Amino acid sequence: MTSILTRRQSLLLGASALSLFCCCPPGRAEPHQYDLKPRKLTNGVWVTRGSDEAIDERNGGAIANVAILDSTEGAILIDTGPSRRFGEALMALAKELTGKPVVRVYLTHFHPDHMFGNQAFDPAILAATQGTIDGMKEYGNAFSDSMYRAVGDWMRGTELVLPQAIVLGAPEDIGNRRLRPLLMRGHTPSDLALFDEKTGIIFAGDLVFLDRAPTTPHADIERWRVSLANLSAIPNAMIVPGHGPTERGIRGIEQTSRWLETISRIIADAFDRGLDISEAIKLPLPDWTTSIALARYEYERSVMHLYPQLEASRWPRIDERG
Amino acid sequence: MSVLSSYNIVRLAALMLTSVTPTHAGVPDEAFKSPMWETLSERYFGQATVVFDDRVKVTVPPIVENQAQVPVTADARLIDGVKKLIVFADLNPIQLALELEPIKAKAFVAFRMKIEQATPVRAAALTEDGVWHVGGVFLNAAGGGCTAPPKANGGVSWFDTLGETQGRLWQEKDGSVRARFRISHPMDTGLGQGNTPAYYIEKVEAKEAAGTTLARLAMFEPVSQNPTLTLVVDLPRQDPGLNIDSRDNNGKIYRANLIAPWRQSRNDQPEGSLSAP
Numbered sequence: 001m002t003s004i005l006t007r008r009q010s011l012l013l014g015a016s017a018l019s020l021f022c023c024c025p026p027g028r029a030e031p032h033q034y035d036l037k038p039r040k041l042t043n044g045v046w047v048t049r050g051s052d053e054a055i056d057e058r059n060g061g062a063i064a065n066v067a068i069l070d071s072t073e074g075a076i077l078i079d080t081g082p083s084r085r086f087g088e089a090l091m092a093l094a095k096e097l098t099g100k101p102v103v104r105v106y107l108t109h110f111h112p113d114h115m116f117g118n119q120a121f122d123p124a125i126l127a128a129t130q131g132t133i134d135g136m137k138e139y140g141n142a143f144s145d146s147m148y149r150a151v152g153d154w155m156r157g158t159e160l161v162l163p164q165a166i167v168l169g170a171p172e173d174i175g176n177r178r179l180r181p182l183l184m185r186g187h188t189p190s191d192l193a194l195f196d197e198k199t200g201i202i203f204a205g206d207l208v209f210l211d212r213a214p215t216t217p218h219a220d221i222e223r224w225r226v227s228l229a230n231l232s233a234i235p236n237a238m239i240v241p242g243h244g245p246t247e248r249g250i251r252g253i254e255q256t257s258r259w260l261e262t263i264s265r266i267i268a269d270a271f272d273r274g275l276d277i278s279e280a281i282k283l284p285l286p287d288w289t290t291s292i293a294l295a296r297y298e299y300e301r302s303v304m305h306l307y308p309q310l311e312a313s314r315w316p317r318i319d320e321r322g
Numbered sequence: 323m324s325v326l327s328s329y330n331i332v333r334l335a336a337l338m339l340t341s342v343t344p345t346h347a348g349v350p351d352e353a354f355k356s357p358m359w360e361t362l363s364e365r366y367f368g369q370a371t372v373v374f375d376d377r378v379k380v381t382v383p384p385i386v387e388n389q390a391q392v393p394v395t396a397d398a399r400l401i402d403g404v405k406k407l408i409v410f411a412d413l414n415p416i417q418l419a420l421e422l423e424p425i426k427a428k429a430f431v432a433f434r435m436k437i438e439q440a441t442p443v444r445a446a447a448l449t450e451d452g453v454w455h456v457g458g459v460f461l462n463a464a465g466g467g468c469t470a471p472p473k474a475n476g477g478v479s480w481f482d483t484l485g486e487t488q489g490r491l492w493q494e495k496d497g498s499v500r501a502r503f504r505i506s507h508p509m510d511t512g513l514g515q516g517n518t519p520a521y522y523i524e525k526v527e528a529k530e531a532a533g534t535t536l537a538r539l540a541m542f543e544p545v546s547q548n549p550t551l552t553l554v555v556d557l558p559r560q561d562p563g564l565n566i567d568s569r570d571n572n573g574k575i576y577r578a579n580l581i582a583p584w585r586q587s588r589n590d591q592p593e594g595s596l597s598a599p
Contacts, residue, residue: 217387273492274490274492274500274502274552276393276395276432276502276552277383277393277432277434278381278382278383278393278394278395278432279395281383281384281393297384297385300383300384300385301385301387304383304387304388304391304393305387308391308550311488311502311504311550312488312504312548315488315489315490315502315503315504316488316489316490317486317487317488318487318488318489318503318566318578318579318580318581319485319486319487319576319577319578320577320578321485321486
């Protein structure tokens with residue numbers, strides 16, 4: 001760590017300095033509260049649905065789906081949401097729904113909208129792949145800064161908490177429930193999907209998006225599509241995507257794969273034609289994408305993610321040493 | 323940008339209709355209410371006449387995905403006889419990003435820059451009559467780009483790849499040649515953590531085989547790590563390629579050659595694949 005104040009520390013200092021001079025303005029004293037509305041999928045399985053939006057000050061970063069499972073031993077969670085406050089609300093909700101404490105929390109990957117609620121739980125019950133833990137270590141502080149900037153007070157008191165249990169691939173029996181981890185990658189270098197043997201539900205994390213455009217800041221698109229093909233081969237009762245509605249069938253898998261194929265082709269074509277990023281960003285998307293939330297927004301972001309990779313990997317060397 | 327446009331028209335009309343003193347004309351008010359505008363226009367334009375001109379276009383993405391790599395395009399191709407095109411961001415710790423002299427080239431440059439916070443990003447084109455034509459956009463961004471150390475290069479030390487250059491040429495519909503290239507360089511601002519001094523490529527020249535310089539770029543600290551540039555030059559049709567000669571502020575020289583003929587791909591038409599602006 002450096003001696004320089006992090007951005008959020010200086011924000012906090014600034015905020016407390018301000019409070020010395022002004023009384024709390026009316027309406028600002030009440031802290032933001034996440035209104036978690038669980039939907040019951042089947043006996044003992046609930047999902048709190050994220051909003052199909054970009055992370056912003058109104059939604060407090062609660063854009064990802066989070067699952068709650070009951071077991072005879074205790075509650076099981078899949079992902080913890082964007083902030084400490086969300087994690088605390090989630091813990092209370094799990095206890096209310098199951099009547100038991102949380103005994104296991106899986107993190108599907110390292111992105112901030114899925115793991116900054118970790119703080120509400122004992123790190124010993126937080127479980128993730130080594131790749132996810134490595135990603136949290138590498139990007140956690142940068143994510144923290146950008147989340148504080150994007151959603152403000154919703155993040156108050158949030159710190160990065162690393163899982164202490166490592167998911168290796170063996171099924172885990174928790175009470176009367178057996179969860180089979182599916183270790184994949186493509187959305188990030190390490191993505192964990194979970195198959196619940198009791199119900200046949202697949203919790204896909206961000207390998208699957210449905211009616212909400214996929215995000216690609218750490219994506220390997222070819223690998224992602226291979227993972228999706230593998231995922232579609234597993235018979236399932238329902239798929240809970242990382243973002244979007246839970247459905248029977250594999251529409252989410254197919255749509256995610258089609259989106260990735262579509263945008264990577266548009267972007268690679270633009271690159272081949274010599275367009276710069278600012279030109280590629282303006283290209284039209286096919287009509288079928290108009291029903292997908294944030295299609296244009298995520299396409300623009302993906303151009304900025306993928307273009308530098310193409311420039312570094314596809315252009316020939318032209319220097320004297322090359 | 324309709325507010326800006328009508329504002330510009332008023333500004334231009336006022337300049338045409340009234341006889342204003344050169345000093346007054348030199349620093350017109352501007353639409354972004356930037357606290358730096360007066361200082362910067364004095365610094366870059368001195369006593370010259372300055373007009374806001376919609377023909378100078380700056381394009382930035384609607385969202386900032388990475389403050390250390392914000393794509394910026396400055397395009398003054400609609401104005402004839404541009405001698406110099408400069409790009410600066412008012413509220414960056416170091417404002418001036420680059421200066422292009424389009425000797426035998428279009429008044430066009432695309433690159434990526436570091437952005438510290440939300441700021442106007444402006445381009446100014448100097449024409450032969452000594453007038454600066456200024457355009458710009460307001461970029462919404464939260465800070466971090468300029469003081470954060472450059473992101474690790476996939477575990478590879480920048481030193482191992484220093485000066486490696488990659489790129490390609492394309493032919494535009496009007497016969498001019500588009501060069502896109504990327505030079506591996508840390509482009510340290512000197513403002514980051516630790517004692518890393520400023521270390522950046524300060525000069526890039528695009529030359530035809532005979533040695534004539536077609537475009538000259540002066541670059542400064544705000545240009546992103548591994549500068550990735552798009553230029554449009556008037557390269558003679560028979561020319562074997564475009565030489566890219568660069569120099570960093572430690573005096574190190576980098577040479578590269580973008581080879582003609584233009585790359586043919588399944589997407590490239592034989593006769594130009596790019597639409598005119």
